[in-house]
Amino acid sequence: MSGVLASVDQRTKLVGENRLELLMFQLGTRHTFAINVFKVKEVTGVPTMNQMPGSHQNLNGVTIYRGHTIPIIDLRQAIKMRAGAATYKPENVIITEYNRSVQGFLIGNVMSIVNTSWQDIQPPPKSIGKANYLTAITQINIEGKKEIVEIIDVEKVLADIIEYDTSISENILDRDVVSQFSGRKVLIVDDSGTARKQMRDVLEQLGLKIIECTNGGEALALLKDWADLGKNITDELLLMFTDAEMPEMDGYRLTAEIRDDSRLSSLFIALNTSLSGSFNEAMVRKVGCDRLISKFQPDMLVDVVQQRMRELL
Incomplete structure (x- = not known):
């Protein structure tokens, strides 16, 4: 199953070009789901798992992956798919890395990997409500037929299981700097409502006013x-x-567009991402971000806003 994934070098070339690759799969129905290949470490068969008494209902158990214990999450149950597909049995596990943690997701059939553009990916309709587990929707040509592909908001799935702490360590606060935050505004750009809420809950503790956008096009x-x-x-x-x-x-494209506009180029930009690694750091330098931090770290968010405030004092 590891042959499903191309080399990391090939995939990372897409990032920064407003393109991505999607790993498409099913969960026992005709619906096609996807996640970004860049978050995927490996696709394997269903491993032997040990159930943990008292664990979250969406956890099937834990297994050993490359010498480390990782949780295995029932993705169908986690996104609250309606009852049905009584004969459905998970066939594969997608091993992913999000927010500096590794976990596996039980899925059904792995379909393929497709190369597409972020321009062709749209937010889900607002009419489906805030309780959905989708971060985006697109159309992909599958066997000569246009099919809707639903991209899962993995951060929301994980937030249902992991209780994120939005408290700020007292020793990180510079009270002289924090006193200057009143009336200052911060723009948060993220397609995940869960991620935006986590950041907002941290930054509002400092007296900052938050403006939110759901994608780079809206922010630009x-x-x-x-x-x-x-x-x-x-x-x-x-x-x-x-x-x-x-x-x-x-x-990345948003940052490059801002830097190319002399009216906007002085804006301080911090890339806050669940992606990690030296490639991401290289992209930050290439497009001109001021800081790179990985999700979700309240103290790092505070450090960034304090750094920026000091530069203005």
Whole structure:
């Protein structure tokens, strides 16, 4: 099953070009689901698992992966698919790395990997409500037929299982700097409502005002509208946190577009991503981000905003 995944070098070439690869799979129905290949470490058969008494209902158990114990999550149950497919039995496990943690997701049939553009990926309709577990939707040509592919919000799936702590360590706070935050605004750009809420819950403790956008295209339009009105971007915003992977326009392209616009180029930009590794650091330097932090680290968020505030004092 490891042959399903191309080399890491080949996949990383897509990042920064507003493109991505999706691993498509099914969960016992005709629906096609997907996650970004860049988050996938391996696809394997269903391993031997030990159930843990008192564990979360979405956890099937734990297994040993490359010398480490990892949780195995029943993805069908986690996204609250309706009852049905009584004969469904998981066939594979996707081993993923999100937010500096490794976990496996039980899935059904692995279909294929497709190369596509973030421009062709759209947010889910607002009419489906906030309780859904989708971060985006796209259409892919499968066997000569256009099929809807639903991209899963893995951060929301994990947040249902892991209780994220949004408290700030007292020793990280610089009270002289924090006293300057009143009235200052921070722009958060992320397609995951869960990720935006986690960041908002941290930054609002500092007295900061939060503006939210759900993708790079929406954020760029907002910033350009302000510039067209003659607003000074550094007067409007203390800084911007952006995710890397988003529908329509990813965080790398968003950063590059901002740096190419003289009216916006002075904006302080921090890439806040669940991706990790030396490649991501190279992309940050290439497009001109000021900071790179991995999700979800409240103290690091605070460190970034304090750093930016010190530069302005």
